[in-house]
Amino acid sequence: MVERLPRYRPLGVSLAPAPRIDYAGAGAAEARGYQQMSQALDRISAYAFEEAGKRAEREGAQYDFENPITKEQIEAAMESGMDIDDVVGDPNTIYGSALRSSVGARLRTELEFEARKHFDGLTAAFKSGLPIDVQQQQIEAKALIAGHRDVLGKIDPKEANAYSASTNALFSAAFKTGLESQYKRIKAQERASIADDVDGSGNRFGAVLASAAGDTDDQGRDITLSHAYQLRDQITARTINVGDPAYTESVREALNKEISDQRRAVLANHLFERFDDAADREEAIARGDFGRYTALFSSIAGDEIEKDELLKYVRDEQVAQDKLDDDAENESKESAQRMYADAALTFQSPKSTPEQRVAAEGILSQMARRGEITIPEYNTATKIDDAEAGGEIAVYTVAERITSGITNNISELNDDFNSFNVPFKKRVELLNRLTTRQSAVAKEIRRQANTMSGLLPDATIGPEANIAEAQAKEAAITLAYEQKVEDYENLLTAWEQTDKSTPRPIEPTVRSVAVGVIEDEITKSFEAARDEALEALKLFFSERKIPVGDIDLGQLTKADNLPDFLKERLNSNQMRAINGLIPPYQRAQKEYLEHLKGKGAK
Amino acid sequence: MAAIAPALPYIALAGSAVSAFGQMQAGKAQARGLAQQAAMSQVQARSEALKYQQQGVNALKNIVRTNSTLNARAAAGGIDPFSGSALGLAQFTQSEGAKEFFVTEDNQIIAREGGSIQAQLYMDQAKQAKRGGLFAAAGTLLSAGTSFSKIGGPSTPGANVSYAPSGPGAAGLLV
Numbered sequence: 146m147v148e149r150l151p152r153y154r155p156l157g158v159s160l161a162p163a164p165r166i167d168y169a170g171a172g173a174a175e176a177r178g179y180q181q182m183s184q185a186l187d188r189i190s191a192y193a194f195e196e197a198g199k200r201a202e203r204e205g206a207q208y209d210f211e212n213p214i215t216k217e218q219i220e221a222a223m224e225s226g227m228d229i230d231d232v233v234g235d236p237n238t239i240y241g242s243a244l245r246s247s248v249g250a251r252l253r254t255e256l257e258f259e260a261r262k263h264f265d266g267l268t269a270a271f272k273s274g275l276p277i278d279v280q281q282q283q284i285e286a287k288a289l290i291a292g293h294r295d296v297l298g299k300i301d302p303k304e305a306n307a308y309s310a311s312t313n314a315l316f317s318a319a320f321k322t323g324l325e326s327q328y329k330r331i332k333a334q335e336r337a338s339i340a341d342d343v344d345g346s347g348n349r350f351g352a353v354l355a356s357a358a359g360d361t362d363d364q365g366r367d368i369t370l371s372h373a374y375q376l377r378d379q380i381t382a383r384t385i386n387v388g389d390p391a392y393t394e395s396v397r398e399a400l401n402k403e404i405s406d407q408r409r410a411v412l413a414n415h416l417f418e419r420f421d422d423a424a425d426r427e428e429a430i431a432r433g434d435f436g437r438y439t440a441l442f443s444s445i446a447g448d449e450i451e452k453d454e455l456l457k458y459v460r461d462e463q464v465a466q467d468k469l470d471d472d473a474e475n476e477s478k479e480s481a482q483r484m485y486a487d488a489a490l491t492f493q494s495p496k497s498t499p500e501q502r503v504a505a506e507g508i509l510s511q512m513a514r515r516g517e518i519t520i521p522e523y524n525t526a527t528k529i530d531d532a533e534a535g536g537e538i539a540v541y542t543v544a545e546r547i548t549s550g551i552t553n554n555i556s557e558l559n560d561d562f563n564s565f566n567v568p569f570k571k572r573v574e575l576l577n578r579l580t581t582r583q584s585a586v587a588k589e590i591r592r593q594a595n596t597m598s599g600l601l602p603d604a605t606i607g608p609e610a611n612i613a614e615a616q617a618k619e620a621a622i623t624l625a626y627e628q629k630v631e632d633y634e635n636l637l638t639a640w641e642q643t644d645k646s647t648p649r650p651i652e653p654t655v656r657s658v659a660v661g662v663i664e665d666e667i668t669k670s671f672e673a674a675r676d677e678a679l680e681a682l683k684l685f686f687s688e689r690k691i692p693v694g695d696i697d698l699g700q701l702t703k704a705d706n707l708p709d710f711l712k713e714r715l716n717s718n719q720m721r722a723i724n725g726l727i728p729p730y731q732r733a734q735k736e737y738l739e740h741l742k743g744k745g746a747k
Numbered sequence: 748m749a750a751i752a753p754a755l756p757y758i759a760l761a762g763s764a765v766s767a768f769g770q771m772q773a774g775k776a777q778a779r780g781l782a783q784q785a786a787m788s789q790v791q792a793r794s795e796a797l798k799y800q801q802q803g804v805n806a807l808k809n810i811v812r813t814n815s816t817l818n819a820r821a822a823a824g825g826i827d828p829f830s831g832s833a834l835g836l837a838q839f840t841q842s843e844g845a846k847e848f849f850v851t852e853d854n855q856i857i858a859r860e861g862g863s864i865q866a867q868l869y870m871d872q873a874k875q876a877k878r879g880g881l882f883a884a885a886g887t888l889l890s891a892g893t894s895f896s897k898i899g900g901p902s903t904p905g906a907n908v909s910y911a912p913s914g915p916g917a918a919g920l921l922v
Contacts, residue, residue: 163793163795165791168786168787172778172779175779176880178776179769179770179773183769183770187766187887190760193756194759194894197759197898200755204900205899208901237897237899238899239897240898242899718901
């Protein structure tokens with residue numbers, strides 16, 4: 146029964162497994178979305194930063210171009226303890242780095258140029274042979290390079306090292322030239338000193354040999370001659386310092402010749418002292434009769450050539466004495482002729498006063514009495530040609546006026562003819578003289594203008610610019626020359642009205658006038674450079690419409706010294722720009738003043 | 748381009764700020780997913796445990812069913828089911844059934860604990876992902892700030908300027 150009762154039969158229901166949901170994957174996918182967005186934004190930011198960096202780099206370089214920072218500004222900043230970053234930018238930023246790089250490169254170029262100029266000047270000075278202390282120059286050059294290097298080092302160490310390397314190389318070349326020059330100078334000084342000794346050796350040898358008293362040394366030679374040879378050897382020994390065997394030999398030869406010459410002179414003088422007659426002197430040579438100089442003569446007794454030279458010397462000396470006598474006589478005659486001419490001119494000049502004529506006549510009559518002039522010459526000098534008024538004196542006076550440039554055209558010549566009453570038959574001759582003079586002056590002016598314009602003196606063709614320059618200079622010199630001649634005429638007229646105790650005015654020459662014209666041009670160029678620099682400073686303010694009032698910008702030494710009302714209107718860049726404009730003006734002003742000083746101005 | 752050129756550093760800075768925000772959100776999203784995955788792991792573990800609980804119940808049922816059959820058959824055969832061999836067989840049934848029941852209980856514990864451990868691991872990863880997002884964002888902002896400051900520009904106008912009149916009544920003479 147029990148087995149047949151129904152029982153619950155399980156259906157086999159069981160729990161379903163929990164679904165596998167990938168929350169982590171979903172979260173990762175969401176995160177990837179955000180990350181992609183972030184990456185895109187990062188790329189945009191990177192691009193923007195890159196572009197901004199490039200722009201900052203450009204701006205840094207541009208800033209330096211527009212507001213060039215000078216060495217003086219940097220030095221002033223360093224001295225005042227300012228942070229250099231405030232002047233040339235922070236090197237840790239792109240802008241500052243670019244600015245520093247630009248400033249460094251530019252300053253390096255400028256400083257190298259400055260150093261090169263200095264060293265070139267030094268080299269030129271060394272080469273010129275001036276006595277310059279090379280070691281002192283080395284110290285100064287090192288200081289210059291170190292100073293510049295320090296300034297550059299604050300901005301860009303790489304540029305500083307490059308500057309140091311290049312300028313040290315430049316100075317090494319200059320230093321080598323200096324050492325060579327110094328060595329040459331020392332040798333030249335030694336040579337000059339030896340040359341002085343050689344030049345003075347004649348007198349010393351002469352004195353030594355003339356003191357001979359007939360004494361001889363162990364070998365029977367005249368003792369004074371041995372002394373002369375010792376002196377020669379002393380001088381020759383100094384030539385070893387020059388280090389030139391050929392020079393040593395030449396000095397030795399010169400001294401030997403000097404000894405021979407002095408010996409000859411001492412012997413000849415002895416003969417002239419003892420004998421008045423030439424034949425006696427020659428006979429004494431033949432006999433070897435030289436009194437206390439016989440021992441000295443014996444040193445050449447066996448040398449026929451030297452004896453002939455002595456004979457020739459004695460004869461030449463005789464001829465020279467005769468010539469001296471003749472010259473004295475000629476000079477006396479010439480002096481008399483000059484005195485005669487001066488007295489005759491004074492006597493015949495229409496401008497001479499009666500007192501001057503009386504004095505001149507007195508001189509002429511005395512000369513006639515002393516026989517220095519003949520009676521016809523006296524008559525000629527004291528006779529005024531009355532045949533034509535003016536006469537030769539008028540011709541002479543006008544000719545002189547033409548020569549000195551006072552009369553320099555036909556109109557003035559005609560005036561002279563009438564003023565001085567020049568004889569008609571002489572007028573054509575004077576006209577020709579005037580024409581010749583005018584041509585000569587014009588030619589000389591053209592030659593000077595050509596030379597000063599880089600052309601050959603007589604050139605008529607050449608580069609167009611040079612020809613144009615020469616023509617302009619020719620016109621300027623002509624104008625200046627005419628003015629100078631006019632000034633000279635006025636000075637001469639004034640001088641002739643005085644007692645003539647002051648020197649007669651000097652007539653101008655074309656060359657002196659040309660030099661004056663060029664000097665004026667140079668002065669003007671210095672003035673123009675200075676004015677241009679000052680104008681640039683003024684323009685800076687006027688372009689920004691900043692009135693400077695009665696401020697004298699020429700007195701400005703740095704922007705910091707501007708009055709507050711101006712500084713308030715300027716930013717730091719503009720202040721730096723002003724500091725950059727001041728040094729060029731100061732340099733130009735200094736050069737202008739130095740030029741004036743060089744011309745003699747106070 | 749020229750017009751926006753001056754604003755480029757600021758655009759870049761803004762972009763970096765948004766990017767940093769994105770990185771932070773990415774970390775958070777990943778962390779959220781992992782936290783949910785941890786919860787899911789626990790649900791799955793509980794489900795497994797329930798299966799083992801069901802097996803335990805089945806084992807108990809099997810004991811009752813076996814002993815009932817044993818009692819009935821013994822009684823039908825005239826054998827006392829509560830003594831002798833019948834009792835021995837009933838005790839054997841209880842012993843074997845109890846063994847299986849205890850195994851299912853152990854399996855429940857293993858399933859639950861395994862789920863907890865897995866959930867804990869997911870939670871740790873979530874924290875790490877969130878922290879990673881924060882660090883990445885901070886790195887982006889720091890990098891952008893550095894880049895911004897590295898660009899640089901003209902310095903501010905300098906001070907230390909002075910003006911001194913050179914003497915009484917001197918108007919604007921500079922020294």
